[in-house]
Amino acid sequence: MNKSSRDVMTFKGGIHPADSGKVLSENRPTLTAPLLERYQVLLCENVGKPPKPVVNVGDQVGKYQLIAAADGFVSANLHAPTSGKVVKIGEVPGPMGIPAPAIEIEADGEDRAAELFPPLNWETADPKELVKRIADCGLVGMGGASFPSHVKLSPPPDKKVDTLILNGAECEPFLTADHRLMLERPRDVITGARIMARILNVANINIGIEINKRDAVESLETLAEGTNVKIIPLKVRYPQGSEKHLIQAIAGREVPSGGLPADAGCVVQNVATAAACTDAVMKGLPLVERIVTVTGEIVCRPGNWKLRIGTPLLEALRLAGGVTEEPGKILFGGPMMGFAQRSLGVPIAKNTSGILLLTREEALRHRATSCIRCGRCVQGCPMHLSSCLLATAIENGRWDLAQQNHVMDCIECGSCAYVCPAHRPLVQLMRSAKMELRKRKK
Amino acid sequence: MDIMLGTVAVDWKLVAAAVALMAGGGLLLGLIIGVVARCFRVVGDSRVDLVTELLPGANCGGCGKAGCRDFAKSVVSGENPPGKCPVSTREQVSAIALALGVEVGEIVPKKAVVRCSGNLFTSDRVAYYKGINKCSSAMLVGGGPKLCRYGCLGMGDCARKCPFGAIEIINNLAVIHEELCIGCGRCAAVCPRGVIAIVPAAAHVHVFCNSPEKGAQKRQVCRSACLGCGKCVRKDPEKFELTAGLAKVKYDAAELPDMETIEAVGCPTGALATTERHRLAAKKEAAVK
Amino acid sequence: MKYLELTIGAALVNNFVLSRFLGICPFLGVSKRLDTAMGMSGAVIFVMTLASAATAAVYNYLLKFTFRGVAYDLGFLQILLFILIIAALVQVIEIVLQKLSPKLYQALGIYLPLITTNCAVLGAATLNFKGGRGVLDATLFGCFSGVGFALALLLFASIREKLELASPPKAMEGTPIALVTAGILAMAFSGFAGLC
Numbered sequence: 001m002n003k004s005s006r007d008v009m010t011f012k013g014g015i016h017p018a019d020s021g022k023v024l025s026e027n028r029p030t031l032t033a034p035l036l037e038r039y040q041v042l043l044c045e046n047v048g049k050p051p052k053p054v055v056n057v058g059d060q061v062g063k064y065q066l067i068a069a070a071d072g073f074v075s076a077n078l079h080a081p082t083s084g085k086v087v088k089i090g091e092v093p094g095p096m097g098i099p100a101p102a103i104e105i106e107a108d109g110e111d112r113a114a115e116l117f118p119p120l121n122w123e124t125a126d127p128k129e130l131v132k133r134i135a136d137c138g139l140v141g142m143g144g145a146s147f148p149s150h151v152k153l154s155p156p157p158d159k160k161v162d163t164l165i166l167n168g169a170e171c172e173p174f175l176t177a178d179h180r181l182m183l184e185r186p187r188d189v190i191t192g193a194r195i196m197a198r199i200l201n202v203a204n205i206n207i208g209i210e211i212n213k214r215d216a217v218e219s220l221e222t223l224a225e226g227t228n229v230k231i232i233p234l235k236v237r238y239p240q241g242s243e244k245h246l247i248q249a250i251a252g253r254e255v256p257s258g259g260l261p262a263d264a265g266c267v268v269q270n271v272a273t274a275a276a277c278t279d280a281v282m283k284g285l286p287l288v289e290r291i292v293t294v295t296g297e298i299v300c301r302p303g304n305w306k307l308r309i310g311t312p313l314l315e316a317l318r319l320a321g322g323v324t325e326e327p328g329k330i331l332f333g334g335p336m337m338g339f340a341q342r343s344l345g346v347p348i349a350k351n352t353s354g355i356l357l358l359t360r361e362e363a364l365r366h367r368a369t370s371c372i373r374c375g376r377c378v379q380g381c382p383m384h385l386s387s388c389l390l391a392t393a394i395e396n397g398r399w400d401l402a403q404q405n406h407v408m409d410c411i412e413c414g415s416c417a418y419v420c421p422a423h424r425p426l427v428q429l430m431r432s433a434k435m436e437l438r439k440r441k442k
Numbered sequence: 443m444d445i446m447l448g449t450v451a452v453d454w455k456l457v458a459a460a461v462a463l464m465a466g467g468g469l470l471l472g473l474i475i476g477v478v479a480r481c482f483r484v485v486g487d488s489r490v491d492l493v494t495e496l497l498p499g500a501n502c503g504g505c506g507k508a509g510c511r512d513f514a515k516s517v518v519s520g521e522n523p524p525g526k527c528p529v530s531t532r533e534q535v536s537a538i539a540l541a542l543g544v545e546v547g548e549i550v551p552k553k554a555v556v557r558c559s560g561n562l563f564t565s566d567r568v569a570y571y572k573g574i575n576k577c578s579s580a581m582l583v584g585g586g587p588k589l590c591r592y593g594c595l596g597m598g599d600c601a602r603k604c605p606f607g608a609i610e611i612i613n614n615l616a617v618i619h620e621e622l623c624i625g626c627g628r629c630a631a632v633c634p635r636g637v638i639a640i641v642p643a644a645a646h647v648h649v650f651c652n653s654p655e656k657g658a659q660k661r662q663v664c665r666s667a668c669l670g671c672g673k674c675v676r677k678d679p680e681k682f683e684l685t686a687g688l689a690k691v692k693y694d695a696a697e698l699p700d701m702e703t704i705e706a707v708g709c710p711t712g713a714l715a716t717t718e719r720h721r722l723a724a725k726k727e728a729a730v731k
Numbered sequence: 732m733k734y735l736e737l738t739i740g741a742a743l744v745n746n747f748v749l750s751r752f753l754g755i756c757p758f759l760g761v762s763k764r765l766d767t768a769m770g771m772s773g774a775v776i777f778v779m780t781l782a783s784a785a786t787a788a789v790y791n792y793l794l795k796f797t798f799r800g801v802a803y804d805l806g807f808l809q810i811l812l813f814i815l816i817i818a819a820l821v822q823v824i825e826i827v828l829q830k831l832s833p834k835l836y837q838a839l840g841i842y843l844p845l846i847t848t849n850c851a852v853l854g855a856a857t858l859n860f861k862g863g864r865g866v867l868d869a870t871l872f873g874c875f876s877g878v879g880f881a882l883a884l885l886l887f888a889s890i891r892e893k894l895e896l897a898s899p900p901k902a903m904e905g906t907p908i909a910l911v912t913a914g915i916l917a918m919a920f921s922g923f924a925g926l927c
Contacts, residue, residue: 097584098591342568342584365572370898392896425574432579459803463793467812471819478823482830 008211010235011248013382015415017238017336021174022212025295028303030180033319035107039081039310040092041067043101045349046146048074053103059086062114064286067103070135076148077138079286080105081308083112093343095332095352102347105310117284122195130199130281137280138287138350143167143178143241143270144333146351149277152267153199159262163251164197168209168216168271169234169241172334175354177291178271180304182209182216185275186223192274193229195281200267205229206250207271212236238336239413243268245382257409272353287350294320296357298327307348314344316355328363331356336414366423377416377426383409387416387426394433399440402433410434489518489542496538498529505626518542528552528624551643552625554608554618558594558637559650559713561615561724565590565664581634589663592653594637600629612724620646620717647691647699649674650720651713654686666723668713677707689714735927737871742879744927747851749883749913749920754851757842758884759909763895768888770835771842772881774824776874778846779855782820783873786813786856787866813856821846851880887916 044050051068055061061080068078084107094100120133135150155161166189170178182189189207197205207224209217211233221231232250234240244255246268253264261268272290279285288308295302300321307316313330317323331338332352348355377387385406393401410430417426444451493514505513505526516522517538524530524538528551571580571587577599580586586595596614608622609629616638618629630638637652651668653660660667670687681699683690691699704714712723747753754775761771789812794805825843829836836843846852855876859869890912899908 097586340569340584396896398896425579428573428579428582431582432574432576435578435582455801456803456805459798460805460808463805463808464811464815467815471815475819475822475826479826482826484829484833 008233008235009208009249010237011240011245011382013380013384013415014237014239014245015380015419016236017173017418019173019212019236021295021335022176022179024174024297024299024302025293025304026176026179026213028176028180030184030291030304030306031319032306033308033311033316035082035109035111036308036311036315038087038104038106038312039084039308040102040104040312040345040347041078041081041310042092042094042347042349043068043078043103045095045100045351046076046140046148048072048076048148048151050101051075051078053089055086055089055103057086057089060084061086061105062112064116064288065114066286067105070138070148074148074151076140077136077286078103079138079288080114081288081310082107083110083114084108093346095339095341095346095349097339097342102310117280117286119284120281122191122198122281125281127199127201130195133281133284134199134277137276137285139273139276139280140287140350141270142272142276142290142351142353144337144351144353146349149269149273152269153196155200155262155267159265161200161262161265161267162202163204163206163247163266164193164200164202165243165246165250165266165268166193166205166207166271166274167241167243167246167268168207168213168220169246170213171210171236171238171241172336172338172354173238174295174356175293175334176295177293177304177353179213179216180293181272181275181291182213182220186216186219188275188278189271190220190223190227190229191282192271192277194227195277196267196269196274197228202267203228206232208232208234208240208246208250210234210236210240238415239382239411242382242411242413244411257406290350290352292316292348292352293354293356295354296323296327296359297362298323298325298359299357300324309350310347312344313341313346313348313355316348317344317357323357325359327357328360329358331358335362336418337412368424369422371422371424374421376419376421380415380419382413382415383411385410387420387430390433391424391426391429394429399433399436403437407433408437490514492541493517493524493538496534496541497527498534500529528626552627552640553620553623553643554625554627554629554638554640555645555648555717556594556600556609556616556618556638557648557650557652558592558615559666559715559720559723560588560590560593560664561596561613563613563727564666565593578632578634586635590653590660590667592635592637592655593664594633594652595635599632599634600638603628603632612721613727615724617721617724618717619721641691641693642698645691645693645698646716646718647701647704647714648717648720649682649689649691649714651688654688656687660687666711666713669711671710674707674709674714678703732927733868734871737868738875740927741872741875742882743920743923744925746879746883746920746923747854747876748880749917751854753854754849754880756845757849758880758887759906759913760845761839761842762884762888762891762909765885765888765892767838768884770839772877772884774828774839774843775846775849775851775880775884776877778817778821778824779852779877779880780870780874782813782817782852783855783859783876784866784870785816785820787859787864787869789813789816790860791866809857809860810853813853817852817856851876883916883920887913890916 049071052071053068055067061067062083063080065080066077067080070077084105087106088104091099092102131150131153139149141147168178168182193205205228217231217233224231234249243261247253247255247261247264247266251266255261255264276287289306291304292307293304294316305319330341332341333354335356338356371388381387390402390405390407407430412427414427420426445454494511497510499510517524524535566589567587568589569587573579573583575597577595577597580595580597585591588595594616596611596616598611600616601609601611606622608619610617625640627640630640649668657669668689672684674682674689675684681692681695683692745751748758757771761767796803855873859872891909894908
């Protein structure tokens with residue numbers, strides 16, 4: 001039975017950005033980065049409260065040792081990426097453009113591991129113990145959201161969750177980190193899914209993968225045979241990787257406006273988080289490294305690297321052999337939702353899935369002209385918003401009109417700005433409206 | 443029957459009937475209106491009318507309210523002191539206070555000042571910002587294109603908000619024309635960096651820098667920043683104070699600094715200046731040494 | 732047939748604002764926002780109906796009468812009397828409105844007393860007089876004229892709300908583009924000609 005010829009699923013809306021970028025790195029196997037001299041581990045790269053440092057300047061730490069403890073429930077632990085000395089607890093250039101607090105570790109070259117957690121048998125262990133292990137190992141959403149995983153895996157008792165969805169869509173152009181992970185560690189992904197399903201006590205496990213990663217689909221399908229994990233091929237469409245749209249495509253449910261996936265009875269996790277979950281439970285390894293795609297037309301050797309958290313951007317570029325010409329823009333993430341970086345000293349974090357260098361031509365922003373009411377943005381918006389109407393309302397300062405038209409539901413995916421023939425800065429307008437409305441609510 | 447008015451014959455019965463009808467109709471309708479007015483009376487606060495009469499009546503909105511009547515309502519309700527109206531004279535404010543029996547309130551005239559001297563040429567940008575040309579929007583993109591995180595972004599949110607047109611953007615720096623500013627505070631409220639301060643109108647000398655970072659760090663990104671060297675504080679501790687890397691004028695001091703003070707201090711970067719000098723410096727297209 | 736003319740005719744074919752060009756002042760003044768336009772529409776329909784009824788009663792029974800055997804024809808007092816009645820009516824409405832809905836009263840502001848001098852209301856009364864209509868017919872005519880006015884006002888207000896968000900050339904911003912739109916709307920309504 002040819003499973004891959006099954007109907008592929010999808011959602012309404014969305015766009016098809018030019019995706020020739022993935023060929024640059026999708027066939028390059030992941031290489032492990034050599035040990036660096038310094039790592040600057042960012043403290044506040046997760047949703048919720050930043051963790052509090054538990055080490056002081058001058059302390060010797062081992063690899064995987066806890067260096068910052070979660071502050072409250074919605075917070076994640078932080079562990080040292082290598083053994084060495086803590087040389088500074090201060091500010092470094094952050095990925096959002098503003099200086100961010102970080103713990104700087106000078107590596108001693110030995111890469112000595114500290115004491116690891118004992119391995120657990122996930123099939124027999126108490127789900128509560130499994131959640132605690134995930135929290136102890138500092139797992140956060142590695143797809144970009146950085147939401148502490150143990151919080152996502154502990155939905156409030158009034159929300160009935162019956163479906164687990166793993167996000168293997170990787171819909172952003174150029175990025176191939178999740179693709180390589182699924183090809184190289186398929187067993188860990190499947191096990192991770194089953195561990196999470198056990199924690200949530202659900203039987204409906206789905207892994208959604210876009211059909212442009214056919215090899216990953218087939219490889220995982222073979223391994224999933226005999227388990228209750230279903231591999232769902234998805235039509236290639238942006239932003240399929242958004243959790244609301246995965247739920248719509250796979251479970252056929254709609255997350256209510258202003259609601260969370262748990263309101264639709266689903267929990268969505270990234271495949272990388274699932275693999276990290278397997279490491280945490282079965283090997284007792286805290287999360288200190290991840291696969292990052294370093295790519296772009298002007299990168300000498302685009303590829304996928306296993307980088308430790310705290311690797312500065314400049315070092316990652318060096319690994320990729322440098323650039324052939326001056327880049328127009330350097331992004332953390334993909335071209336649709338990635339953040340442009342102001343400094344080469346920015347370190348990567350647990351949620352940095354890719355480093356993308358755009359040429360001057362690619363980064364060129366045309367001058368914005370008037371809206372011609374073509375309606376392409378309305379067709380493309382995955383949240384079914386009327387971007388042109390919202391943009392006009394926001395430009396005229398009509399925050400009431402913007403709120404009425406659900407600007408707060410915008411997921412800032414960039415579909416509208418991508419298709420707009422007038423090159424209007426739609427996403428920035430939406431963000432400014434959301435900022436203004438949040439200020440007013442206070 | 444006709445009455446003769448000169449050569450015109452007038453039917454007096456018709457005239458009488460017309461007059462009777464009009465008068466009768468008028469009286470009846472007047473009565474109806476009177477009755478209805480009595481039944482549907484709305485009790486308004488006569489004090490609001492009284493205060494509205496005493497106000498200048500410019501409806502400028504400088505108090506932050508929608509016109510003089512709105513401000514009068516807020517004064518009667520106790521929300522604002524009568525002195526909040528920046529256009530009223532002392533006599534007008536006293537009259538209002540007397541009429542209502544309230545405290546006169548603060549009537550120190552104020553004005554706004556942009557505490558930054560980093561224009562396009564003296565302060566550095568980290569990258570090209572190509573997005574919506576608004577300060578609040580630029581802040582969304584990594585905190586804005588300027589290397590200094592506390593300085594003026596110069597995209598004109600304040601200038602657009604000022605109802606009196608007192609703010610001019612010169613070389614990406616907001617500069618306030620003192621003579622037009624009445625200190626309503628709208629610009630300070632809308633500035634996303636908090637660079638604008640509302641200070642007593644009598645002050646003409648300010649430290650045009652807003653960054654509390656160390657002097658050496660500031661120097662790397664802006665040539666006209668305050669270095670925090672402390673020369674001004676040492677020369678005149680009554681008039682200036684130093685917090686972290688930033689010097690400030692003591693606006694509540696007995697004496698405010700003036701041109702002579704500036705010359706005596708000899709500020710190395712020119713961050714200490716008069717508003718006039720600041721405006722001229724903003725126009726200069728070369729780095730201030 | 733007569734009733735068709737009184738209702739559809741008054742509302743659409745001979746629309747007071749867009750065909751007869753009466754009552755332009757509130758049409759342009761209150762049409763910036765839909766909620767004030769709706770309030771104004773209600774007030775105008777009310778005034779026009781009552782005014783038409785009252786004035787029809789007056790000119791049918793008060794202006795032509797026989798007293799002690801003498802026939803009096805006070806038709807020349809028509810305009811004076813009509814204005815008196817309309818003014819009183821609007822004043823009463825203003826007082827009642829201030830008590831019952833202060834928000835609407837505030838929103839309509841100056842335009843409420845302007846219904847008094849509004850040529851639409853006086854126009855309806857005069858047209859009734861010219862047409863020699865009875866009280867019932869006159870009331871119907873007044874009511875549906877008001878409905879036509881309301882229709883034109885609401886349509887225009889809806890368009891103007893959208894115009895506010897559009898970006899016409901600087902010289903056309905505000906009133907100029909509104910007047911052009913009103914003209915186009917009038918052209919559209921001329922399509923009803925010959926309906927009845």
